[in-house]
Amino acid sequence: MARAALRSAAWAERWFPDAWVFAALGVVVVAIAVLGFGATPVVTANAFGDGFWSLIPFTMQMAFVVIGGYVLATAPVVARFIDLLARAPRSGRGAICYVGLVSMLASLLSWGFSLVFGGLLVRALARREELRMDYRAAGAAAYLGLGAVWAMGLSSSAAQLQANPKSMPPGLLSITGVLPFTQTIFLWQSIALTAVLILVSLLICWVTAPSDAQARIAQDFGAVESATPVLPPRRRPGEWLEYSPVLSILIGVLGLGWLGYEFANKPVVTAIANLNTYNFLFLTVGLLLHWRPRSFLNAVTRAVPSTAGVLIQFPLYGGIAALLTHAPGLDGQTLAHRLSGVFVHIASTDSFPLVMGVYSSVLGFFVPSGGGKWLIEAPYVMQAANDLHVHLGWAVQVYNAAEALPNLINPFWMLPLLGVLGLKARDVVGFTFIQFVVHVPLVLGLLWLLGLTLPYVPPVMP
16 A cells, blocks of 8 residues: 555656646636536636636635744744654654644644644654654654644634635625534534544554664655754844844734734634634734744745745636636526536435535545635535535535545645655655545545534525
8 A cells, every 4th residue: 555655646746737737727627618508708708807816815814824834833932842842752653643643733723834833843853863753654644734634623714714704705605604613613523523533543653653673764864954944143233123022022012902802802713713813813923932023034935935826826716716606608507506406416415425525535636725626616515515405514524524635645735844854745655645545434434424413504694
């Protein structure tokens, strides 16, 4: 199984184009389908152009999820905290499981933070010369946040989008209404599924960790274990404010004041469900922990390249969503309506979670969007859920749980972590492939079984 995974990863790295190409192909395929069902070229072009910029607020919000996570994880005090955490494990196998647990728990808060934090924890553990920890297996464990449970937590873009009516395309809002976190990630069924995935993932980490004699440590890969970049000294008088904490303190006080007001006047669940509040919290705390503006700005500069895919892909997703929901054919029906009819035809109320889970995981392998493809799928998937009387919040969670599965074998989201570790995808995918083999039947089975316990709730409009 490990050899097959390594061959699959090598093939994907050689032949898979950039994720933007898949999004662009999606635009072309959907546009051709819309034209094929009778939409005029003018209607098709206008729908794409109108939708292209419709998700700019959400695009920036998701970019700041990455930036905020990186800024917070690389703050000096957090870096020292990571070194402190790295003292806990007493064996190589224990260290690998420890990394997996920390990564998955952190991903429930922020997947961007989890990638960086997990990678830095592995590097800190690798600096312990007395610890024979397999560097590959530890890297794979650090990736479990993205590969197992990230979409079940607060950084789930699907759950965030459904809880924020101002971020939703009008066509989707009219289908689903507003779905607060209590109907998605805070369902007891969702929490139970997340707990099972964490426990099973840690068990796999334990049984697949190489022995001390077989372990390949960081030095075997030429990985240079350096600490967080040191702030260079001030060279010019004009840089005084960049190196003084005055501005950080003043802006941080304002930010904390606003956050305090938000949480004091709204339920905690409602406040944290707002993606602007969520990102504002990370940036404010990150600014204060970096203390000096120059340190904060350097961290932002290092984080920005990781947002390129989000910035250039999400407008295409907005265009696709508009083509699906706002370009009617000759009979007045949109492509989203037709696709929902297909779902209703092949799925029943009981089998819907299983059918949708398989579909979402397969599509997620070819379009590794980090939640962005929910904008494409949601209009027709959620319309089908309404028609079949499936719990709408659980439909979102089915998408969330299934979308994480292909991350275990697709190297796309591994890249930021691999950059931190100095590894290649083929070095870790042998371990993540074993997780994938176990997770697929486990996740699909639990999605179906837990879905049977949830009654249908009609959409609630804002």
